[in-house]
Amino acid sequence: MKNFLLLILGLMSFVVLCCNRSVDERLTICFAFQDLETEFWVAAHKAITETLSDRGVRLIERNASEDANRQLEQIKDAIAQGVDGIIVIPQDGQSANTIIGEANAAGVPIAIFNRPPADSSRHAIVIVADNEIIAEQAVDYMVTQAARKNQKFTPCLVVGDLGDPNAVERKNGFYNAINKRPDLFNEVVQVPSKWNAATTLANFEAALQAHPEINFVFTSSDFLYPQIRAVLEPLGKWVARGNENHVILGGLDGDQYACSMMRQGIVDATGVQDLFFEANTLMDELLKAIQNGEKRPKKWITDSGFALTQDNLAERGQDMWGCTLLGEK
Amino acid sequence: MELRHLPKKVILSQHFVLYLSLTYFFILWLFMPYIANLRNLSNIASNMWPLFALVIGQMFVLIVGGIDLSQTSIMAVVSVLGGVLMSSQLDPALFAKSPLWGLCLSANGGVLSGAKIAVPLGLMIMLFCGLLIGFFNGLCVAKLKMPPFMVTLISMMFYSGLAIFLTASENITHLPATFIALGKGGFAFVTYAFLIVLILALVAHTILHRTVLGHWFYAVGMNIKTSIISGVPANRVLILAYMFSGFCAATGSILYSARLEGGRPTLGQDVLLDIIGAAVIGGMSLFGGKGKVIWAFYGVLFFTLLANSLNMMNLSFFTINIVKGSVILIAAFLDVVRTRIAAKERGA
Numbered sequence: 001m002k003n004f005l006l007l008i009l010g011l012m013s014f015v016v017l018c019c020n021r022s023v024d025e026r027l028t029i030c031f032a033f034q035d036l037e038t039e040f041w042v043a044a045h046k047a048i049t050e051t052l053s054d055r056g057v058r059l060i061e062r063n064a065s066e067d068a069n070r071q072l073e074q075i076k077d078a079i080a081q082g083v084d085g086i087i088v089i090p091q092d093g094q095s096a097n098t099i100i101g102e103a104n105a106a107g108v109p110i111a112i113f114n115r116p117p118a119d120s121s122r123h124a125i126v127i128v129a130d131n132e133i134i135a136e137q138a139v140d141y142m143v144t145q146a147a148r149k150n151q152k153f154t155p156c157l158v159v160g161d162l163g164d165p166n167a168v169e170r171k172n173g174f175y176n177a178i179n180k181r182p183d184l185f186n187e188v189v190q191v192p193s194k195w196n197a198a199t200t201l202a203n204f205e206a207a208l209q210a211h212p213e214i215n216f217v218f219t220s221s222d223f224l225y226p227q228i229r230a231v232l233e234p235l236g237k238w239v240a241r242g243n244e245n246h247v248i249l250g251g252l253d254g255d256q257y258a259c260s261m262m263r264q265g266i267v268d269a270t271g272v273q274d275l276f277f278e279a280n281t282l283m284d285e286l287l288k289a290i291q292n293g294e295k296r297p298k299k300w301i302t303d304s305g306f307a308l309t310q311d312n313l314a315e316r317g318q319d320m321w322g323c324t325l326l327g328e329k
Numbered sequence: 330m331e332l333r334h335l336p337k338k339v340i341l342s343q344h345f346v347l348y349l350s351l352t353y354f355f356i357l358w359l360f361m362p363y364i365a366n367l368r369n370l371s372n373i374a375s376n377m378w379p380l381f382a383l384v385i386g387q388m389f390v391l392i393v394g395g396i397d398l399s400q401t402s403i404m405a406v407v408s409v410l411g412g413v414l415m416s417s418q419l420d421p422a423l424f425a426k427s428p429l430w431g432l433c434l435s436a437n438g439g440v441l442s443g444a445k446i447a448v449p450l451g452l453m454i455m456l457f458c459g460l461l462i463g464f465f466n467g468l469c470v471a472k473l474k475m476p477p478f479m480v481t482l483i484s485m486m487f488y489s490g491l492a493i494f495l496t497a498s499e500n501i502t503h504l505p506a507t508f509i510a511l512g513k514g515g516f517a518f519v520t521y522a523f524l525i526v527l528i529l530a531l532v533a534h535t536i537l538h539r540t541v542l543g544h545w546f547y548a549v550g551m552n553i554k555t556s557i558i559s560g561v562p563a564n565r566v567l568i569l570a571y572m573f574s575g576f577c578a579a580t581g582s583i584l585y586s587a588r589l590e591g592g593r594p595t596l597g598q599d600v601l602l603d604i605i606g607a608a609v610i611g612g613m614s615l616f617g618g619k620g621k622v623i624w625a626f627y628g629v630l631f632f633t634l635l636a637n638s639l640n641m642m643n644l645s646f647f648t649i650n651i652v653k654g655s656v657i658l659i660a661a662f663l664d665v666v667r668t669r670i671a672a673k674e675r676g677a
Contacts, residue, residue, distance in 0.1 A: 060643050067599045077640040080369035094500045
């Protein structure tokens with residue numbers, strides 16, 4: 001029995017020794033993300049972790065697996081661990097507020113990446129794309145394509161999780177563009193995605209059954225294209241421009257899949273967030289605040305982005321992060 | 330006491346998990362001094378109280394030989410209900426598609442928006458909702474003789490779906506400051522969450538060890554047929570166990586919702602492993618008839634300490650889950666070892 005107890009103590013010490021890293025004097029930043037379910041988040045994660053490592057920053061990563069309470073606990077633990085700064089991709093705008101409040105109370109500078117807090121009263125460095133304008137620009141182009149055809153369109157909007165302010169802005173941008181030409185469109189069919197691939201597939205399939213006339217689709221995120229393709233392809237509607245069954249397609253993010261589909265002429269336009277600009281600017285601002293001893297920096301930075309269309313693809317294709325990554329492969 | 334008998338004494342002690350937690354903590358302290366700083370200790374405590382409330386409830390059901398998988402969905406429904414009652418402002422763009430919009434939700438918030446009694450009445454209704462769901466679970470198990478696993482699994486699916494349906498999957502914000510204080514506020518180092526769960530623990534302890542009802546819980550869990558022959562109203566006892574579990578789940582939901590400052594339809598989705606894990610580590614038997622409030626506390630203490638230390642070690646989410654799962658397995662194994670040793674001791 002004595003040996004058994006010693007074995008348990010030995011194992012516990014081993015776990016601690018193996019997992020604990022030696023104390024060092026480098027700057028320590030906690031990077032907490034809600035999950036890495038889309039290509040955009042994966043690419044952002046890569047850009048942030050690699051850049052911080054290159055700059056000699058010790059990085060503590062935390063994955064909340066889409067649980068807001070877990071993310072809050074992770075951030076509180078990181079603060080107790082004495083991190084110098086925090087970068088967060090929050091689960092949603094509301095939980096971002098709570099997390100910023102914890103960091104503010106502890107006097108640890110915090111930066112929010114790409115998903116803004118529900119209200120801006122608390123102190124954080126926030127970088128976010130101008131989703132409404134980017135979406136509007138992409139859909140504007142799609143509308144011009146629709147106007148060239150002598151027919152009425154039934155538009156479909158694949159809506160994101162409306163708890164995420166980005167999703168709300170993308171939805172607004174879509175409607176801003178559509179409402180400029182009410183003569184061209186029937187009533188919009190909305191498909192809730194909740195930023196979930198399985199939900200999107202089920203809902204989009206149901207929408208196409210109820211409205212087989214849908215011929216104009218905008219997805220609030222490019223990562224949902226495979227689900228849209230899974231529904232349109234068997235119907236013979238996943239075809240390039242010029243084909244009479246072509247559905248006018250657009251999205252927002254600017255990932256590799258969208259780039260590839262743009263090049264094949266299947267996607268007409270995509271709103272592009274400048275991922276590398278966002279990641280680098282956020283890190284610069286946070287590191288600057290830490291160096292200046294700012295405990296509660298407050299700054300709101302907007303990524304104006306752009307719309308990549310079939311007309312400017314050759315000229316601006318390489319400005320889209322998805323095309324850059326595709327080119328690296 | 331002879332020194333060579335010490336390990337056996339320790340492992341058979343009902344405080345074994347406490348000793349284990351303290352040993353683990355001191356080993357960690359050697360390598361990670363910041364684990365003992367005031368802020369981190371406060372984190373461990375604040376993470377413990379809502380989980381402790383849930384484990385106390387689960388313990389009652391485990392004692393009567395059942396299991397309550399629906400605690401997480403009770404948390405979600407209760408959290409949403411609290412939001413629907415107490416919110417003071419809602420965005421029509423987000424909630425217009427909710428089936429409750431126009432009925433009990435509007436741009437001005439929920440039903441009790443702005444009322445002086447909003448928080449106390451809201452809390453009472455939330456707790457009553459937990460009791461009611463627990464009552465239906467217990468009724469199905471006791472009267473319809475349905476397997477607890479099946480009943481509570483179905484409840485889990487139904488109420489999780491209901492919470493999402495009612496809010497069109499949106500979080501309900503703008504809750505009263507007094508409600509939010511329940512999850513964050515307190516007097517100096519004593520938080521409201523601690524006080525609430527302390528009262529709950531004392532009530533649970535009193536029921537289990539100072540009342541006839543408490544003895545009935547154990548009797549039903551050890552052997553339901555014998556307990557019925559002995560005159561124990563087994564059905565009522567079973568229903569009460571599930572009701573208490575629902576009540577505790579509602580309490581946990583209140584504390585989690587308050588600390589997250591919102592009613593969340595997805596609240597608690599990932600917390601089931603923590604509840605069952607802490608209960609098993611604490612020494613509760615999945616076969617019934619065994620469990621104490623103090624064991625639940627030890628289990629929660631060890632589990633929270635483990636989660637906190639794994640976070641500090643900068644491990645990935647998946648590694649953390651693997652370690653947690655392994656620890657639960659070891660705890661279950663240790664329980665078997667302890668039971669065998671105890672049986673041998675009695676035989677000798």
